[in-house]
Amino acid sequence: MSVSAEPSGNGAAMSAPNSAAPPQTTGPMQKREARLAFSMLAPTFLIIFLIVLGPLLANFWISVKPVELGDLRAPTLLVNERVRGKPQAAGDPVTLQYRLRNSSQDYSIFEVSFTDTLPADFKPTAWPEACSVDGARLSCTLGDIPGKWRERLDIEGMAGAAFAEYRSQSKDTEPVYTGEADNVLTNLDFTLDNFRRIFDADEFWSVLRVSFYYTVFGTAGALVLGLFAAQLLNTSFKGRGFLRGLFLFPYVSPVIAVAFTWLVLLDPFSGTVNALLTKMGVVSEPINFFGQRAIEFSLFGLPLEFPLALSTVIAFEAWRYFPLSFLFILARMQSISSDMYEAAEMDGATPLQQFWWISLPQLLGILSVLFLLRFIWTFNKFDDIFLLTGGNAGTRTLTVDVYEQGFALSNLGAGAAVAVVVFVVLVTFATLFIKFSTKEEGL
């Protein structure tokens, strides 16, 4: 019998002759098949657990720990060895001095000891209690040392003839140190300061608001542009393939390339767009698209603000990601049967009526799936805003805030706390997505 994927275990069915219902137990073949399947999936599971799920959990862990960027380097004992005294001839007194320091300001190192090989032709005569000399071997036991700890150990002795000549030999051997330090990531210090700090900050709520504006308008912009572009290319004409390729450029190109191009293009001092606008007399002053937080204007006497930098960033988002929705919508439109349009034509429906009553309802499924997917991805987006504005001028979203807290302000714990917020918001969206994806089998 082959090992093929037969429906629900023949072996089990044969061993239970009386049952008309399918067997409930798993037979040996199914077990073997499942084992094979798991062994084929094992590498994937492993790497996903290590690199995605592991860090996801670790992020929660770090978010309740007081970890700064600088703490990542484990504290070590820094040993600086030097020779004091100027021995001219054999028998002159000389002192070997070890200067010791804990590299960390805050963290202790436990059970520290170090050993070193004394220079050749150096005869030690006196040494501190912590140390012992065995032949040419010096070993010192320092015990636990706190943060900021520093100490000097002097080994007095006599120089031999060779030592007097080659004093620098003393540096030939590096001291070997042993000691245990707490790992900042694995110790059991916990704190809620990170969360307190981010929720108390005035800007947090504005960051949250900016995130939602960016996500909603960026997603909607990309969808509307994509829908429009798909309408344009839904008819066949010469050069259609070329235009379709061209329309995909923004999405396919590396983000660094297009982001910097936009920066250069919209630069207030030397950018092409501003030069055009000012030279042609459209505006009197160059517009700082990525640097100006808001433009104030009044409508019917109401003072209003137009968030300029945020809008530009949203425009970039829509520009960069419309190709994706364009592709999907175009594919869906080409699969709509032409019968319906012919029937509508016979009934005298106008082009706009056909679009509104036939195309749009047919596209609704793909549009809603696209909206959800793009919504999640736009919310996750970090690169674009980071490269365009660095989160300045009122464009800081939650994802940029993770970087800002964790790396710019060097507080990894606070960064992880913001990342937790990102994740929690995301899980809410993902729940929505699962609910929708069971209804929409489009993807």
Add this chain to the structure above:
Amino acid sequence: MRLLNGFTLSAIAGAIWGAIAMLVIGVTLTLITGNVASPQVSMAAIVGGLTGSVAYWFQTQNPSLGQRAAAPLVCLFTLILLTFAHPFTLSLEVSTLWQLGGIAAFVAAVVWSCRATTYGLPRGELTRYEREMLYLRVAKGIGFVVFTIMVALPFYVMVMTSLKSQQSLLANPLDLSIDFSGGFYGLFRSYIELFTLFNFGDYLLTSAIVSVATVCLTLLFSVPGAYAVSRLKFPGRDWFSRSVLLIYMVPAIVLVIPLYAVFSQLGLRNSLVGLLIVYPATTIPVALYMLQGYFKGLPAELEEAGLMDGLSRIGVILKITLPLSLPALASVSLYVFMIAWNEFLFAFMFLDDPEIFTLSRGVVALNSSEVPRQHLMAGAVIATVPVLFIFLWFERFLVQGLTAGSVKG
């Protein structure tokens, strides 16, 4: 007679075409010649309106020569008359040929679009159907112009800026013409400097190695996984094939801090090995998802026949499944290559050592006030060209990959 009849609508459409054509041609002229043109948009709108009406009026089944020539002639003469022969407000002395070309392009564009707008419409009163057709034609025309400019302009500026020198950029930011006077070296100076002084040759190589290695690793992991999910039965299969995409929704920024911390302590951070662990991990789920969809579509009978004939599972995969799924493998590979090539966040966070920069990281390093902008743009071009080249070459596969991989931002 209704207000919105064929005559008024064709005149309005013509006015729109006139304004758009003048604006686009004027700006193009400015960017090509470097002389600032301020196109007379309102005059052009009037010209376009007249042209539109004339074109509509003389539209018949088999037009005579005079009927054909009427619209272009009206367009040309009114344009010269209304703008006093200075449609771009530039003296005709400067870049005369370009200006004449611009006028010719204007006439051709306006006449062609006016005719295309009213093509096949009856003279006089229009039905609602016909009116909407006309609106849609105008909207589509505007759409084509806007989309093409919107997409092409940044790339045009990127390439042209990279070919300029610092002085000419500062002197006139509008001059995006190609200056051949400096010879080959003068033109490609930024590129030559990037490759000689800024190590871009190495970055290019590193990016290529990292991307290809990511593709190989991803396939190595995802092919057996996808096969298992699509062909073998095991408890939790449906749950797995659904939730594997959820993993893909986990934002990279959430993973960055823990990975940064742990990789720092393991000494993996500032190394390509670190990148080659993270990149496949982010691409495997989507590759697996795309491949299992394709594998499910292959007939299982072929594989069963192979098993009957004594092939092992591995043999079946290597000799039957993989050769049959070459198109899917191609689109997955291209898609993963594109992701790895374009990746920015992890390269930026992990790599400190300029010796092992990828292209993305190298271009970001150019973004400082000490490096001139044409170098930055040249770096952007170097990063873009390979991926665009691959995209155009394998567009069919890549579009399949994009639609199947869909969810990636």
